[in-house]
Amino acid sequence: MNGILLGESDSILGMEKGGEGIFIPVSVSNGVCRGDVISLEQMKKLKACVDNILKETGRALLNGEIAACPVNQSGKTVCGYCDYGMVCGFESGMETRRIIDLKHGEALEALDGKGADGSENAMDS
Numbered sequence: 331m332n333g334i335l336l337g338e339s340d341s342i343l344g345m346e347k348g349g350e351g352i353f354i355p356v357s358v359s360n361g362v363c364r365g366d367v368i369s370l371e372q373m374k375k376l377k378a379c380v381d382n383i384l385k386e387t388g389r390a391l392l393n394g395e396i397a398a399c400p401v402n403q404s405g406k407t408v409c410g411y412c413d414y415g416m417v418c419g420f421e422s423g424m425e426t427r428r429i430i431d432l433k434h435g436e437a438l439e440a441l442d443g444k445g446a447d448g449s450e451n452a453m454d455s
């Protein structure tokens with residue numbers, strides 16, 4: 331299973347007995363967590379970032395801003411799986427959104443306000 335986990339050994343050992351990283355992407359040895367872990371402080375920042383996105387999305391919906399702007403991965407949108415294609419107004423060639431594929435360290439830098447290129451406030455856009 332992929333993902334990030336809180337880098338605290340008690341938390342890891344509570345999810346996987348022995349903490350060998352067989353079922354989760356993190357292992358624990360001598361109390362040290364290895365893998366894609368984040369600190370409690372980073373987890374709080376991530377939660378705040380997600381909360382802001384949800385608030386902005388809710389505000390936009392209440393204001394009637396509901397653009398048909400699907401995710402585009404490798405030239406394909408999710409529209410092929412969607413039941414609303416007949417009513418949403420999206421047509422091929424319109425604006426789509428790209429998911430930025432960051433490595434774990436790059437994502438942490440972005441969370442801390444530094445983009446992979448060293449720019450400030452990478453998560454603010």
Ligand code: SF4
Pocket residue numbers: 398399400407408409412413414415416418419420
């Ligand atoms: S068909 Fe329309 S509503 Fe459905 S995913 Fe595509 S853009 Fe969004």
